[in-house]
Amino acid sequence: MTVFAIACGSIPKGYDEGGFAAVAGLDSFLRDFHLTPGRWNDASSPAQLASRRAVVTSLGVLGAAIGAVVACAITDRIGRLRAWQVFVAVWMTGFFAATFSSGSIGLLLFARIWGGVGAGGLTVVAPLYLTEIAPTSSRGMIVSVYMVILLSFLMAGFFINYAALMTMSSSRSQYRVVLAVPQIPMGLMLIASLFLRDTPRWLASKNRGHEALMALARLRGSHAGDPEVLREFAEIEKQIEDESQMLADASMWTIVKEVATVASYRRRFLLGVMMQTVAQWSGGNGITYYITDIFRLAGITSKRLSLVTAGSYGATKLVFTVVFTWGLIDYFGRRRCFMAGLALQCVTHVYMAVYMALWRESRNRAASDAAVASVFVYAVGWSIGLCTVQYLYGTEILPTRVRGVCYATNMAIHWLYQFAVVCVTPTMFSSLDVWGAYVFWACVCAVGLVVLGLWAPETKGVPMERMADLFSGPWYMGWRAKISPSDPHHDGVSTASDPALCRRTVGPAGLTAGSGGDGKWWRRVDDERGVKHASPGKKKIYLA
Numbered sequence: 001m002t003v004f005a006i007a008c009g010s011i012p013k014g015y016d017e018g019g020f021a022a023v024a025g026l027d028s029f030l031r032d033f034h035l036t037p038g039r040w041n042d043a044s045s046p047a048q049l050a051s052r053r054a055v056v057t058s059l060g061v062l063g064a065a066i067g068a069v070v071a072c073a074i075t076d077r078i079g080r081l082r083a084w085q086v087f088v089a090v091w092m093t094g095f096f097a098a099t100f101s102s103g104s105i106g107l108l109l110f111a112r113i114w115g116g117v118g119a120g121g122l123t124v125v126a127p128l129y130l131t132e133i134a135p136t137s138s139r140g141m142i143v144s145v146y147m148v149i150l151l152s153f154l155m156a157g158f159f160i161n162y163a164a165l166m167t168m169s170s171s172r173s174q175y176r177v178v179l180a181v182p183q184i185p186m187g188l189m190l191i192a193s194l195f196l197r198d199t200p201r202w203l204a205s206k207n208r209g210h211e212a213l214m215a216l217a218r219l220r221g222s223h224a225g226d227p228e229v230l231r232e233f234a235e236i237e238k239q240i241e242d243e244s245q246m247l248a249d250a251s252m253w254t255i256v257k258e259v260a261t262v263a264s265y266r267r268r269f270l271l272g273v274m275m276q277t278v279a280q281w282s283g284g285n286g287i288t289y290y291i292t293d294i295f296r297l298a299g300i301t302s303k304r305l306s307l308v309t310a311g312s313y314g315a316t317k318l319v320f321t322v323v324f325t326w327g328l329i330d331y332f333g334r335r336r337c338f339m340a341g342l343a344l345q346c347v348t349h350v351y352m353a354v355y356m357a358l359w360r361e362s363r364n365r366a367a368s369d370a371a372v373a374s375v376f377v378y379a380v381g382w383s384i385g386l387c388t389v390q391y392l393y394g395t396e397i398l399p400t401r402v403r404g405v406c407y408a409t410n411m412a413i414h415w416l417y418q419f420a421v422v423c424v425t426p427t428m429f430s431s432l433d434v435w436g437a438y439v440f441w442a443c444v445c446a447v448g449l450v451v452l453g454l455w456a457p458e459t460k461g462v463p464m465e466r467m468a469d470l471f472s473g474p475w476y477m478g479w480r481a482k483i484s485p486s487d488p489h490h491d492g493v494s495t496a497s498d499p500a501l502c503r504r505t506v507g508p509a510g511l512t513a514g515s516g517g518d519g520k521w522w523r524r525v526d527d528e529r530g531v532k533h534a535s536p537g538k539k540k541i542y543l544a
Contacts, residue, residue, distance in 0.1 A: 002133065002196055002219065003142055008189040009084060009126030010150035012091045012119035015182040016060055017288050018314055019157025022178075022307060024053050025292065026161065029175040032103045051426070057289065058422040059109055063094075063116020065415035070117065071124035072408030073252065079206075080129040081198040087125060088190045091118025092183055099179040102172065123391075124411045128404065131395035132199035133219050135232075136463045140329035140392055147321050147388040153182060154288070155314030162307040200233070201400050204240050212236070239399065239465045255405045264471050265402055271455055271478075272394040272410040278448035279386040280417035282345055283441035286425040287378065294375060297360060297434060299368035309372070316376050320383035333460040334389050335453075335479070341385015342449050348378040349442035356435035386448075390414075396459055397467050457481035 023029050030036045035052055067087065075083045094115025101107040127146055134142040160178050168174040197203075200219070203212035213233050217224045220232075259265045287294060291313055292306040300306050328337050351374045359367040394410045395403065428437040457470040457478045470481040 001192070003130060003145055004149075005189045005192045005196065006084060006126050006129045007145040007149050008185060009088065009122035010146045011153045011182050011186055012095070012115070013064075013123055014150035014153035015157050016116075016119060017157070017285065018154035018310075019160060019178060019182065020060065021057060021289050022158055022161035022292070022310070023175050024057055025303075026165065026170075026175050026178075028170040028172065031170075032172055032175070033105050033108060034103075054423060054426055056105075056108065056112065058419055059112040060116040060119070061415055061419040061422055063113035064120025064123070065116075065412050065419060066113075067117035067120025067122075068124050068408055068412035068415050071121040072405055072412065075125055075128065075408060076202075076252075076404040079198045080125055080132065080202055081193065081196055084122065084125045084129060085190060085193055087118045087121035088186055088193075089118070091115050091122065092186055092190070094118060095179065095183055099176050099183075120411065120415050123414070124404075124408045127391045127395050128407055129199055131392075131464075132201040132400075132403075135220075136461065138330060139396060139464075140334070140460065141326060143392050143395065144321070144324060144329055144388045146391065148318065151314060151318040151321050151383075155311055155318050156181075158307055158311035158314055162304065162311060165304065165307065201236055201240075204233075204236050205400050209237065235463065235465050252405055255402050259402055259406060264468055265398070265406075267471050267475055268397045268467075269402075269406045269409070271397070272390075272406065273413055274451060274455065275386060275390045275393055276410055276414045276417060278342070278444060278452060279390045280414065280421055281441070282342070282386070282444040282448060283349065283378070283438075284382060284387070284421075285418050286421045286428075286437075286441075287375075289422050290425055290429075291375075293429075295372065297356065298371040298375065299365075300372065313376060313379055316379040317383045317387070320380050321388060324384045324388060328384060329388070329392070330460060333458045334392065335456060335458045338385040338389045338456075339449065339453060341381040341383070341387075341389075342445050342452075344381025345378055345385065346442050346445035346449070348374040348381065349438045349445060352378075353435045353438035353442060356433070356438060360434070393456065393459065396464055397470075399464075399468065454479055 027036075030053075033056070035056075067090075071083060071087070074086070078086075094111050094113075094117070097111035098108055098115060101111055127143055130143045130146060131139065157178075160181055164174050164178050168177065197211070197215040197218065200212040200216040203209075203215060213224050213229070216233050216236075217226065217229050220226070220229055222229050224230075259269050291310045292303075295306045295309050295313075300309055324337065352371060355367055355371045355374075359371075394407050398406050425437070428440070432440070454476045455478045458481075459467065459470065462470065462483050466483055469483050470478070473481060
């Protein structure tokens with residue numbers, strides 16, 4: 001129940017990419033908001049009308065970028081659950097205003113930005129919450145439920161538009177019904193969230209240990225005296241205690257400075273940024289938002305058929321995301337999945353570039369069918385690759401202290417990229433004659449294969465408290481990083497947080513003294529792996 005309710009925070013993003021993107025093409029919507037030829041002096045230019053439609057669509061994405069920044073400021077202060085509830089309420093009021101804006105373009109644009117703030121905040125808070133409550137063995141599957149629900153509503157958005165087009169008259173009621181649908185499940189989940197608790201990790205970081213233990217026991221379906229629950233709770237508390245300051249005492253500016261100056265934090269944060277960069281500029285949301293136009297360019301000219309095909313595209317993404325979630329991600333691992341996904345994306349982009357350059361106007365039926373098929377193959381690659389992995393890496397590789405700020409910043413970048421992609425994709429299609437856009441996307445995929453292939457370590461099965469151990473070597477050796485349970489330098493309980501969380505002074509004989517939650521220790525780096533050894537008589541702490 002907890003996982004499903006929180007994962008429904010993906011509905012606003014999914015429905016925006018499917019439902020609203022398709023609504024913006026309905027004649028009833030275009031007429032009501034004066035986006036049809038004859039309403040503007042320069043309306044003879046299709047590019048002008050397309051530009052206005054792109055503004056209506058993209059303002060929601062711009063609002064989402066703002067929402068991600070707001071999430072950065074409030075998530076650690078008020079908690080994951082309360083932040084989730086706030087952003088759901090913001091999105092619902094914005095979407096409600098858009099539904100009943102009744103031809104007022106100004107109100108619609110404001111509603112798009114306001115609703116986008118809620119949607120953007122939820123893309124930060126929901127995966128963050130899911131990551132922090134998930135057991136290590138099934139963390140990938142649980143976080144991926146977020147994407148399953150997102151894609152379910154992306155697909156549903158296309159089919160709901162198709163049903164409205166086929167069964168309702170072209171009036172305000174047509175697009176209002178389409179926009180009202182997602183508000184029903186979100187309202188129910190908001191009510192359900194009143195019976196949930198915040199994450200044990202956040203509660204522990206706020207010195208609310210008893211509440212954290214009770215929340216953890218409830219999540220595991222057990223009681224507070226269960227040895228497994230107590231063991232997991234001890235690991236969470238140990239990580240929190242090893243940090244020099246509790247989250248409640250650290251300002252956002254302090255955390256930002258630490259991320260900028262601590263190599264381990266900086267590398268992990270930049271890895272998340274790189275994943276967002278490759279995911280967005282390899283065609284991901286550009287293709288999704290303009291999928292009906294792409295199918296038209298591939299030879300499907302009927303509006304009704306293009307909506308059905310777009311819905312089938314969404315269904316393909318959903319099916320393979322489910323396969324990814326409940327099979328591949330925690331079996332084959334994150335690296336193999338995103339590498340295979342990027343490779344598939346690159347191949348399909350190359351074919352589409354060739355098709356758009358050579359056969360688009362030739363009425364070659366075989367080439368057209370292959371182009372449509374390649375779009376579906378692309379959907380498979382996207383679904384098993386960065387579609388989900390970008391969210392999973394962004395939440396699992398950083399410690400509690402900086403996770404909220406770093407992930408919120410990553411999601412703000414995600415939304416700014418998406419805003420740019422939604423705005424520039426029509427221009428890319430026009431100025432680069434479509435095929436050039438596909439060449440660009442293929443190049444991004446190729447660069448991503450090399451850079452992420454070297455940089456990103458495998459995190460499958462690694463406890464969140466030991467993630468720092470994967471980032472102690474050079475960035476380009478990340479592909480070789482792994483945690484060995486038999487490593488004699490690990491005590492098998494947990495790892496400490498990064499060294500920048502300690503106040504350091506120079507000690508004797510090249511040793512460094514640090515002071516943190518467990519008191520004082522000495523450390524020395526005396527082998528190539530960078531293993532830190534505690535001084536005699538002190539409890540050994542592994543600093544990554």
